[in-house]
Amino acid sequence: MSDVKSFFDTPxxxxxxxxxxxxxxxxxxxxxxxxLWAVMxxxxxxxxxxLLIRIELMSIGPTIMGAKLYNSAFTLxxxxxxxxxxxxxxxxxxxxxxxxxxxxxxxxxFPRLNLLSWYLYMLGGLLAIVSLFxxxxxxxxxxxxxxxxxxxxxxxxxxxxxxxxxxGMSSMLTGLNFITTVHRMRVKEMGWMxxxxxxxxxxxxxxxxxxxxxxxxxxxxxVIFERAFGIGLFDPDKGGDPVLYQHLxxxxxxxxxxxxxxxxxxxxxxxxxxxxxxxxxxxxxxxxSSMGIAVAGSLVWAHHMYTSGIxxxxxxxxxxxxxxxAIPTAIKVFSWVATLYKASIEMTPPLLYALIFxxxxxxxGLTGLVIGAAGTNIHVHDTQFIVAHFHFTMFGxxxxxxFAGLHFWWPKMFGVMYNIKKAYIAATLITVGxxxxxxxxxxxxxxxxxxxxxxxxxxxxxxxxxxxxxGIIMVIGLLLMLYNLVMSLREKVVAPENPWGGVTLEWxxxxxxxxxxxxxxxxxxxxPYDFSEVLKKAAQS
Amino acid sequence: xxxxxxxxxMMSYKQLALVLISLLILxxxxxxxxxxxxxxxxxxxALGIACFKVSLVLLFFMHLKYESIAIKVSFLSTVGFLxxxxxxxxxxxxxx
Numbered sequence: 001m002s003d004v005k006s007f008f009d010t011p012x013x014x015x016x017x018x019x020x021x022x023x024x025x026x027x028x029x030x031x032x033x034x035x036l037w038a039v040m041x042x043x044x045x046x047x048x049x050x051l052l053i054r055i056e057l058m059s060i061g062p063t064i065m066g067a068k069l070y071n072s073a074f075t076l077x078x079x080x081x082x083x084x085x086x087x088x089x090x091x092x093x094x095x096x097x098x099x100x101x102x103x104x105x106x107x108x109x110f111p112r113l114n115l116l117s118w119y120l121y122m123l124g125g126l127l128a129i130v131s132l133f134x135x136x137x138x139x140x141x142x143x144x145x146x147x148x149x150x151x152x153x154x155x156x157x158x159x160x161x162x163x164x165x166x167x168g169m170s171s172m173l174t175g176l177n178f179i180t181t182v183h184r185m186r187v188k189e190m191g192w193m194x195x196x197x198x199x200x201x202x203x204x205x206x207x208x209x210x211x212x213x214x215x216x217x218x219x220x221x222x223v224i225f226e227r228a229f230g231i232g233l234f235d236p237d238k239g240g241d242p243v244l245y246q247h248l249x250x251x252x253x254x255x256x257x258x259x260x261x262x263x264x265x266x267x268x269x270x271x272x273x274x275x276x277x278x279x280x281x282x283x284x285x286x287x288x289s290s291m292g293i294a295v296a297g298s299l300v301w302a303h304h305m306y307t308s309g310i311x312x313x314x315x316x317x318x319x320x321x322x323x324x325x326a327i328p329t330a331i332k333v334f335s336w337v338a339t340l341y342k343a344s345i346e347m348t349p350p351l352l353y354a355l356i357f358x359x360x361x362x363x364x365g366l367t368g369l370v371i372g373a374a375g376t377n378i379h380v381h382d383t384q385f386i387v388a389h390f391h392f393t394m395f396g397x398x399x400x401x402x403f404a405g406l407h408f409w410w411p412k413m414f415g416v417m418y419n420i421k422k423a424y425i426a427a428t429l430i431t432v433g434x435x436x437x438x439x440x441x442x443x444x445x446x447x448x449x450x451x452x453x454x455x456x457x458x459x460x461x462x463x464x465x466x467x468x469x470x471g472i473i474m475v476i477g478l479l480l481m482l483y484n485l486v487m488s489l490r491e492k493v494v495a496p497e498n499p500w501g502g503v504t505l506e507w508x509x510x511x512x513x514x515x516x517x518x519x520x521x522x523x524x525x526x527x528p529y530d531f532s533e534v535l536k537k538a539a540q541s
Numbered sequence: 542x543x544x545x546x547x548x549x550x551m552m553s554y555k556q557l558a559l560v561l562i563s564l565l566i567l568x569x570x571x572x573x574x575x576x577x578x579x580x581x582x583x584x585x586x587a588l589g590i591a592c593f594k595v596s597l598v599l600l601f602f603m604h605l606k607y608e609s610i611a612i613k614v615s616f617l618s619t620v621g622f623l624x625x626x627x628x629x630x631x632x633x634x635x636x637x
Contacts, residue, residue, distance in 0.1 A: 183611060211622050247630045299625060302633065311636035317629070 003510075006415065010515040026111035027515060031118050032097035033413065038122060039093060040482070042084040049077040051475050054437070056454075058468035060461060067454040071140040072155075074452060076132070078143030079160065083167045084125055086398055087256060090263035091174055091209075092121070094405050095202045097413055099178060101506040101513065102196045104187030104522035109180040117173040124167035131159035142452060144253070147234040147245040151226050158227060161220040168213045168220075168252075171259070175209030178202050189524040193284065196504040196528045200287050201266025204294040208255045208262070212298060216252030219245065243308055250301035258297040260394055261361075262290060264401025265332055268354050271404050272336050274502045275351040276343030277538075279529045282335040289328035296325045306374050307381045315374045322372035329365055333358060348500065349423035353404035356431050360396025364389060367442065382452075385445025388438045396434060403427070403481065410485060411495030415511040418488035426484060429477025436470025501534045550607035560601045567594050 007029045011021035022030060053073050056065050065073065100108055108114050132138050135156025141149055145164075150157050182203045186195065195203075222233055223245070232238025234245045273280040280286065302310055302318040336358055345351070367389040371377045380386065411417050440463040445451075449460045456464065498507040505522050506513075571590050579586060600606040605616060 207618075211619060215626070241634070243633075244630070247633070251626055251630075298622065299629070302629070309637070310633045313636035314629070314633035317632070 004514045004519055006510065006512040007515045008512060012515050024115070026107065026115060028096045028100050028107050028111065028114060029413075029513060029515075029517075031114055032093050032095075034118055035088065035092040035096060035121070036413075038118075038125065039085055039089050042080050042125060043089075044482070046077050046080040046085055047475060047478060049073050049080070051471055053077060054468045054471040057456075057464045059465070060458065061455060068140065069138075070454045071452075072138030075139050075142050079128065079139070079164070082143050082256075083164050084121075084128065086260045086394060086402075087167075087171055088121060088174070089402050090267065090398070090405060091171075091178070091202055091205060091259075092117075094198070094267065094409060095174070095178060095263065098409060098506050099199050099202055100181060100185065101509060101517050102199045102504050103181065103185055104190060104505055104518070104524065105181065105185035106516040106518070107185075108177045109184050110177050113173055114177055117170045117177070120166050120170035120173070124163045124165075124170060127159055127163035127166065131156045131163060134159060144249060145220070145223060146249070147223065147226070147242050150223055151234065158224050161224055165217050165220045168217050171209050172213040175206035175213075177206075179206040179210065182206075187522055187524055193287070194524055194526070194528055195287075197269035197280065197283070197286055197290075198263070198266035198504075201262045201269070201290050204290040205259050205262045208259050208294050208298060212252045212255040212259075215248060216256075219248040219252070222248075243305065243310060246305050246308055247302065250304045254301040254304060255294075255298040257394070258293055260398040261401075262293060264357070264398040264405075265290070267401045267405040267408065268336060268357055269332070270502075270504065271350045271354040271408050272339050273529045273531070274408075274500050275346045275348055275354075276339050277346070277501065277531050277535060278339060278343040279527065279531065280335065281338035281341075282331065283527075283529065285331050286335050289331040292328035293325060296321065296328065300325060303372055303377070306377045319372060319374045323369070326365065326369065326372075333362060333365075346501075348407075349418075349420060349427060350404045350408035350500070352424065352427050353400050353407060356427065357397060357400040357404060360392055360400060360431075360434070364392030364394075364396055367392060380445050382450055383445035384441040384449045384451055387451045388441035388445060391438050391441075396438075403430075406485065408500070409506070410488070411499050412506055412511050412513070414489060415495055416488045416491070417493045417495040417499065418484050419491075422480060422484040426477050426481035429480060430474055431477075433470050433472070433474025433477055437467050437474050438470070440464070440467045440470070501531075501538070503531055503534060504528060550604060552601065552604075556601065560597055564594055564597060567597075 007027055011017065012025055012027040012030070016024055022034060025031060025034075052064065053070065056063055056070055056073075096108070096114065100106065135158070136154035137156060139157055139160040140153060140155045141157060145157065145161060150161075182195070182199065225231055226233055226235075232240045234240045234242045236242065269280060269286055300318055300322045302314055303322045306315050306319075336354075367385070371380060371386065371389060407418070407423060444460055444463040444467075447460065447463075449456055449463070495511050497509070497511050499511075500507070503525070505524075508522065509517055510519065567590055571587060574583075574586055574590070599616075605613065
């Protein structure tokens with residue numbers, strides 16, 4: 001660890017001590033650490049729920065839970081993974097920690113609002129727990145809260161909706177903070193085309209958070225009102241339209257897929273050039289593709305509704321728009337691969353996760369084309385194929401990018417290095433388990449096995465058993481990864497200021513950084529991924 | 542980065558009063574036209590007046606007129622986005 005006093009030893013505001021120094025902090029780095037522990041707690045809970053679901057499905061008939069508990073288990077798995085893990089994970093943890101430093105700033109533009117966002121996140125999580133034990137029992141609607149079921153079920157839906165509403169507010173305020181910070185706080189010398197790609201991706205994400213989240217907030221409130229007063233907004237007998245709910249829900253919930261994946265793509269855009277020792281291929285193309293994904297990705301929501309009774313014209317338009325999103329996404333993938341081409345690659349755990357990300361995300365993207373096309377979508381809609389596709393993009397994509405970020409910035413955040421060998425073993429176990437877990441689901445879906453079903457026909461038994469085994473291997477890998485990271489805090493193997501040879505500003509500050517981030521004034525390079533000095537140093541040593 | 546981020550534009554009481562009077566007059570016009578039957582134009586005219594009033598509030602009371610280009614573009618993008626979301630949903634209903 002560095003000689004400079006780190007933010008761990010310097011409360012902000014300075015007069016705070018003990019637990020108050022954490023609970024009332026304005027420091028973006030402390031908040032990032034607080035998010036880290038909270039997010040990892042929820043991640044572990046949701047992983048366990050997911051494992052229980054797959055163990056239940058390993059054999060025909062009820063084994064470890066009944067049908068009702070199964071409905072609640074997959075609802076909770078979805079709600080927790082979406083709202084409490086994958087939406088906040090990268091922006092709230094790495095965004096908070098890294099974004100201001102990459103901009104040469106000492107904090108975000110609204111530090112108090114940042115603290116409020118954390119409290120809203122915690123409150124949302126707390127309400128989600130309370131909702132389990134109040135009302136008519138665990139929520140059982142699935143994470144989509146579709147009407148008319150969510151309006152008629154006697155399970156505890158309103159409180160879960162309130163929790164999601166509050167979590168949305170937290171996410172929106174974080175997005176607002178990041179957008180403002182990028183505009184107002186970056187050092188004078190840093191032009192738009194000198195901003196690192198991770199920060200660019202968070203900027204694009206911030207806009208999606210800001211524009212799309214109010215739609216879901218209002219929609220969730222409408223469901224609560226509908227349950228309380230029976231207004232009839234979604235009830236055809238009273239002049240309402242149940243498909244309107246789906247429009248409103250997916251207006252947020254599709255763009256939010258990009259809230260999950262765009263920051264992940266930002267991490268990959270940092271990791272790949274760092275370990276290629278090479279300027280990233282197509283910097284501007286990646287910047288514009290981030291913005292392109294944010295815009296185009298917000299206009300494709302009804303591709304979740306091809307079988308819901310929307311018009312053929314809408315199906316045609318949304319299918320076409322869906323295919324357009326593939327273009328900026330492919331630009332990124334090709335740019336990463338082109339960066340790796342003829343590079344002096346140094347293999348490390350973050351790079352391994354990034355490479356696995358590229359493979360898994362590409363499979364997820366290509367299977368997305370199958371379901372983006374209206375014809376094939378009708379065949380696989382609401383089957384296990386969708387579950388596999390979703391997890392390939394969200395877990396194989398955003399999840400693996402999160403793991404890459406965790407291993408990339410861990411030494412910066414804590415000033416300690418984890419065990420590299422264990423990190424490789426964990427990555428391998430997670431990936432092997434992942435493939436055995438989700439590939440059978442593609443096959444099961446093509447065979448016609450519906451998603452969210454508690455039981456199945458004998459022809460689906462083999463695939464489900466295989467998926468269960470894969471799930472167990474994957475969870476073992478995940479636990480090993482978490483154990484390895486946590487143990488690094490105990491073993492305290494000191495990490496240098498720049499263990500990976502990174503060139504963005506966070507690698508120019510001590511590990512962990514001091515409270516105001518920079519010991520000397522940040523020096524902005526003409527091009528953010530200029531590795532000439534790193535290569536020169538490597539040649540000298 | 543915006544160079545004039547610290548500069549605040551101050552509006553005179555006269556300007557503010559003029560905007561307020563315009564808004565009150567337009568409220569009166571809204572009430573007035575509601576008594577006139579104009580067929581299919583009833584809703585567009587009412588919405589037109591409302592949009593004009595909103596624009597006055599945004600431009601003067603909320604200082605949008607005096608903000609930097611970044612804020613204006615951000616705001617217009619938001620409105621554009623909302624328009625797309627509403628129109629796409631309506632198209633679905635129209636072609637069902």
